[in-house]
Amino acid sequence: MRISISTILSVSVIAMLFSCSGSESKIQNQEHWIQLFNGKDLSGWDIKFSGLEINENYKNTFKVEDGILKVDYSEYETFDKKYAHLYYEKPYSHYRLRIEYRFVGEQLPGGEVWENFNSGVMLHSQSAQEQQLNQDFPASIELQFLGEVEGEKRTNGNLASPGTHVYAEGVLHKNHMLYSTYKAPAGEKWVNIEAIVLGDSIVHHVVEGDTALTYTKPHIGGWEKRGDRKRPWVDDLSWFVQNEGKSLKEGYIALQAESHGVQFRKIELLDLSDRFK
Numbered sequence: 321m322r323i324s325i326s327t328i329l330s331v332s333v334i335a336m337l338f339s340c341s342g343s344e345s346k347i348q349n350q351e352h353w354i355q356l357f358n359g360k361d362l363s364g365w366d367i368k369f370s371g372l373e374i375n376e377n378y379k380n381t382f383k384v385e386d387g388i389l390k391v392d393y394s395e396y397e398t399f400d401k402k403y404a405h406l407y408y409e410k411p412y413s414h415y416r417l418r419i420e421y422r423f424v425g426e427q428l429p430g431g432e433v434w435e436n437f438n439s440g441v442m443l444h445s446q447s448a449q450e451q452q453l454n455q456d457f458p459a460s461i462e463l464q465f466l467g468e469v470e471g472e473k474r475t476n477g478n479l480a481s482p483g484t485h486v487y488a489e490g491v492l493h494k495n496h497m498l499y500s501t502y503k504a505p506a507g508e509k510w511v512n513i514e515a516i517v518l519g520d521s522i523v524h525h526v527v528e529g530d531t532a533l534t535y536t537k538p539h540i541g542g543w544e545k546r547g548d549r550k551r552p553w554v555d556d557l558s559w560f561v562q563n564e565g566k567s568l569k570e571g572y573i574a575l576q577a578e579s580h581g582v583q584f585r586k587i588e589l590l591d592l593s594d595r596f597k
Contacts, residue, residue, distance in 0.1 A: 353418075356408050356573070357587040359387045366448040369404040370456045374448050381577055382406050389584040391439070391577040399430035403456040403553075405574040407448040413570035414592040417441070417515045422508050423467045424581045431579025437467030437504070439582045440480065443515055443523070444538060444571030456553040458574060459483030459560065461538045463515050463525050465582070466504045474504035477513060477525040477532030482553065483560055484568065485541035486523075493535065494542055500525060500532035510585070519596070520567040538568040 356364065361384050367375050379395040381404060393399075419441060427436040445460035462480040479486065479498040486493050505511055514526040525533040540563045554560070575584070 351590055353588045353590050355588050357389050357584060360384060362389075362406070364409045366407045366409060367404065368407065368448040368451050369402055371402070371454050373453075374451075378402055378404070387585065389575075389587070391575070391580075391582040393428040393579070393581055396428055399428045399435075399579040401430075401456070402577075404577040405442060405445075405448070405458060406577070407445070407572050407574045411447070411570050411572050412517075412589065412591060412593065413519050414596050415515075415517055416590040416592065417443070417517070417573060418586065418588050418590075419513050419584060420510055420586040421465060421513065421582055421584050422510045423465075424508055424583055427580045435579045436469055437474075437580055438465070438578060439580060440464040440576045441515070442572075442574040442576060443517055444568040445574045447572050448574075450559075452554060452556055452559075454555050457482040458572075459540060459563075460571065460574065461486065461523065461568065462576070463513065465511070465513065467580075468504045468506040475500045475502055475532075476504045476511070477502050477527040479525065479533055479535060481538075481542065483540060483542065484538055486535040486539075487537045488535045490536075496542070498533065498535060500527070502527045502530065502532040518592070520569045540564055540566045540568070 358364070362382060367377050367382055369376060369378050372378060381392060381402070383390050383392055421439070423437050423439070440462045442458055442460035442462050446458040451458060460482060461484055462482065464476075464478040464480050466474050466476050466478065468474060477500040481496055481498070486498065488498055512528050516524040516526065520538060522534065522536045523538065524531055540560060573589075575587075
């Protein structure tokens with residue numbers, strides 16, 4: 321059974337934060353959403369490609385055109401493992417993050433099969449500056465975006481957890497993926513997706529106003545599982561070993577680029593940090 325966004329806010333946020341205030345409608349009138357994407361350029365964002373220095377925008381992958389932030393592969397011939405992330409400049413701990421996105425076109429040749437119609441936003445992430453030169457993914461909890469692929473049973477709003485573990489229904493979850501029950505959308509449809517992140521206590525993934533997934537206690541762990549990958553996603557494990565078990569109380573927000581074109585027309589955040597002081 322899915323739970324609506326209004327129910328989540330009532331239980332997870334409203335009751336905790338505003339027990340002494342007025343109605344929910346009064347609270348909403350006081351909300352101040354920060355526009356992380358200004359609709360004009362990449363101001364306030366850092367770029368990090370695996371294998372490249374910070375803010376080298378390889379083949380103009382990240383661009384803004386007509387008020388749309390784009391992950392664009394028009395100048396590529398093949399993906400060549402150019403994993404990349406676009407990091408907002410400021411870390412956050414307690415917040416609501418709302419994004420409108422859509423996939424466009426076909427997957428770039430050279431991408432992995434699982435990267436088709438696949439992207440996401442990394443939450444409580446390492447910063448761009450903390451990344452190793454050849455690190456494919458930051459330690460983070462990823463709100464995964466998936467689109468429909470014929471012949472596959474896919475869900476949207478999943479959790480991918482590079483270098484992290486969480487608890488799900490009170491049980492430590494060590495697998496890289498934790499799947500939602502929300503069916504992945506077809507085609508180039510715009511999708512509304514939201515993360516409600518309350519420090520290191522609880523995280524909700526919300527798709528089109530419905531709860532897709534909930535988990536708790538994100539922390540560093542499970543850093544390197546090579547699986548079928550021909551090379552590790554990070555070379556040096558020392559940072560992960562040193563920080564094993566560390567709770568993720570805050571971190572950066574990073575948009576993912578991994579071989580399929582994505583567009584964003586809204587990226588906004590409601591900072592809840594002051595309500596937890």
